[in-house]
Structure formats: structure tokens, C-alpha cells
Amino acid sequence: MAYDAFLLVSFGGPEGQEDVLPFLENVTRGRGIPAERLEAVAGHYRHFGGVSPINAQNRALLEALRPHLDLPIYWGNRNWHPFLEDAVRQMRDDGVRHALAFVTSPFGSNSSCRQYQDDIARAREAVGPDAPVIDKIRHFHDHPLYVESHAAAVRAALETLPSRLSARLVFTAHSIPTAMNDASGPGGVGRYRAQLLETAALVAAAAAPELDWDLVWQSRSGPPQVPWLEPDVNDHLEALSAAGVREVVVSPIGFISDHLEVIWDLDNEARDTAAKLGLVFARAATPGTDPRFVTMIRQLVDERVLAHSNVRHALGTVPTWDFCPADCCVSPKRV
CATH class of the missing domain: 3.40.50.1400 (Rossmann fold)
Structure with a gap:
């Protein structure tokens, strides 16, 4: 074209x-x-x-x-x-x-x-x-070079830890209302969370397949009565600490650059939470201009x-397309 x-x-x-x-x-x-x-x-x-x-x-x-x-x-x-x-x-x-x-x-x-x-x-x-x-x-979300740019950043962050073999990988993305997630695909298939889970699995496999990982959420901004995707990254750090985890690498796979929601919510709030819990905390970079x-x-x-x-660069199975269907990512009803 x-x-x-x-x-x-x-x-x-x-x-x-x-x-x-x-x-x-x-x-x-x-x-x-x-x-x-x-x-x-x-x-x-x-x-x-x-x-x-x-x-x-x-x-x-x-x-x-x-x-x-x-x-x-x-x-x-x-x-x-x-x-x-x-x-x-x-x-x-x-x-x-x-x-x-x-x-x-x-x-x-x-x-x-x-x-x-x-x-x-x-x-x-x-x-x-x-x-x-x-x-x-x-x-x-599953382009090989998007995955590899995040994976390289995770590997670099792991190298800063005292003992990478005991670390937990924590992948984050911007939380959205659960109703918006449910509407994020044709026929309401919850594609947002599905794509992020696929990205997290691909990055973890490329960066450190021996480590456990989790997908959590950040930057919630809605009223408390509206359900959003959970758990929040700070709540999850508390749960990991209680379970005996002592080192974490937090990777913002939902973001392509270190904009304000990354440097405030992770480099300030999540890092402070980790310090209070005694967790060793490393934050992986975003792709930026990699x-x-x-x-x-x-x-x-x-x-x-x-x-x-017919060349298409993709590692995953969650579908993407060049022209979105009319019923894709429709606006959910406000609560």
C-alpha cells in the first residue's frame, strides 16, 4: 500500500x-x-x-x-x-x-x-x-524486537542484584477498569490483559526462564467503587515480602518509555514500598530509543x-490485525 x-x-x-x-x-x-x-x-x-x-x-x-x-x-x-x-x-x-x-x-x-x-x-x-x-x-505486544528490548533491560537489572537466582520478576502495566478490559476485543474477549500476559511470558522466557514472574498493575486513577485490574504493584510487593521473597526486578512492559507514570509510580512509590519491606529493588528500563x-x-x-x-513479525498467539473490527475495544458503560 x-x-x-x-x-x-x-x-x-x-x-x-x-x-x-x-x-x-x-x-x-x-x-x-x-x-x-x-x-x-x-x-x-x-x-x-x-x-x-x-x-x-x-x-x-x-x-x-x-x-x-x-x-x-x-x-x-x-x-x-x-x-x-x-x-x-x-x-x-x-x-x-x-x-x-x-x-x-x-x-x-x-x-x-x-x-x-x-x-x-x-x-x-x-x-x-x-x-x-x-x-x-x-x-x-509480541513483536520479537519489542520482547527483546524489554528482555535485555530485565537482564541488565538482574545483574545489579546481589543474587539473581532468588529474584522475582514483577511485570507492570497501566491498570484499567475491568469492564474496559472485558471489552478490549471483538465480542468482549479481554484482549488487553491477554496481550500483556503474553508479553510478560515472552519477556520472562527470553530474559530469565529459571525465575518466577507475575503480572501486576499500576497507576490506577478511578473511583474506588469501580473495579480495576488488580493487584496493584505496591500490594503485590507486600505479598511477595510476606512470602519470603527478598529481591525483585520490576519491569514496566506496558510502557515504551520512562514517562511520568513510570518514574513516579515505580521509581518513587514502588521503590519506597520495597525499601520499607526490606526488599532489594531493581527497575528495568523501558525501550525508549533502544x-x-x-x-x-x-x-x-x-x-x-x-x-x-505476507511478512509478519510476531511471537505470540493473541491475534492482532491491521484494521480493527467495529466491535473492538468499545467503550464500556460508566458505573
Whole structure:
């Protein structure tokens, strides 16, 4: 299929103290989040000077990609500058007709996939009838190079422990409401959790097949009466300590870069929990600009551009597809 541009689509983040609340208001618009909850989350950003690392990490990823792609590169965010609508407008003005979008989430759910597709549709509608057609690249949770970039980081983290043979691997991802997970596949098959379990198993097998591992969750933000995926990473660390575990490697396989939810929820909160419990704690890196991850993106582009070749880089059995079915990752009813 012919494409004439590459579009990076991401969440976005504030880049100064004055950006924090407007950014959070964009993130939570229409969800009825109390002001005190926004202030609590704002404190996480203010701890780092009001700057989320995610925009700088996206800029670094784009620079790493430029030598590997033969397409003009654009970048648009859901919640902060550069906004997706502005990127689509620039693409139209530059004469782009058919772009391929890489979304910075490997997994399928309403918040990590369907909402981005809806964002793209709204941006195209706002730009008008001359807006380029934009196709989203498939999920890549089981791509060999995604798995290996995380596995290499786990191996490096294990090397920092006094005795790696007694360590436990703890894989984390962003928790979502259980209803959203249940709706994260055609016919409601719970694809989000299934994909993450597959990624965790593949990374563990590649990094340290002799060690036990668990998949847990972080960054919950919903009201207490709404069930979310559990256990929380901090609760799980307490359970491991009570069971006699003394060393842990925490690997954020649900994330492609060390943005704020990684460095706050893991490097601050989970690390503090481990210290209180007397656990030796090592946090594995995310892919970021790892050359394997950059090569993976190029391979995903090649898969779509050279669709006739039938080359598909995948290690798992949880299905992915180039064009999502209409009943995939639908929005669950609010409780």
C-alpha cells in the first residue's frame, strides 16, 4: 500500500508548571474528576518541575527514527502540544494524502487504542475534506524486537542484584477498569490483559526462564467503587515480602518509555514500598530509543507498505490485525 508520511501519535505531557492543570483538564475532560484529585496528580508533575518526560522522549524517538524511514515524519499528541489536529493540518498543507500512524501503546483497549483512532478521526474531521487518510499500525505486544528490548533491560537489572537466582520478576502495566478490559476485543474477549500476559511470558522466557514472574498493575486513577485490574504493584510487593521473597526486578512492559507514570509510580512509590519491606529493588528500563525498538518500528512500517509479502513479525498467539473490527475495544458503560 502506498503511504507518503509517518505520524507519531502520543499522549502528550506538560512542559512547565503553567501547563500542568490545563493538561490534566484536557486528559480528564468529560469524566467528572474532582478538583482535589486533579491537584493530587498535579503534585506528581510539579515534583519534576511541571515537566513530563514524554515529549522529550518522543522527540528523541523521532530523531532515532529519521535515518530508518523513507517518509516525512510528523508528530501529534492527544492532550498537549503539538496537538494531533495541528499535525494533521500541517500534513494536509504539505500535500500528504495517505499516512501511517504509530501510536505509542502496544496494546488493545479503549484508552490505549480505540480512543487514539477516535482522536485521529476527530482531527481529520476538524481539518476538513482534504485531510489525509491515516491508518494506524497494528498492536506490537509480541513483536520479537519489542520482547527483546524489554528482555535485555530485565537482564541488565538482574545483574545489579546481589543474587539473581532468588529474584522475582514483577511485570507492570497501566491498570484499567475491568469492564474496559472485558471489552478490549471483538465480542468482549479481554484482549488487553491477554496481550500483556503474553508479553510478560515472552519477556520472562527470553530474559530469565529459571525465575518466577507475575503480572501486576499500576497507576490506577478511578473511583474506588469501580473495579480495576488488580493487584496493584505496591500490594503485590507486600505479598511477595510476606512470602519470603527478598529481591525483585520490576519491569514496566506496558510502557515504551520512562514517562511520568513510570518514574513516579515505580521509581518513587514502588521503590519506597520495597525499601520499607526490606526488599532489594531493581527497575528495568523501558525501550525508549533502544536500537531494537527503533528497528521494530521500521519493520512495522515495512509490513504495511509491503503487505503483499505476507511478512509478519510476531511471537505470540493473541491475534492482532491491521484494521480493527467495529466491535473492538468499545467503550464500556460508566458505573
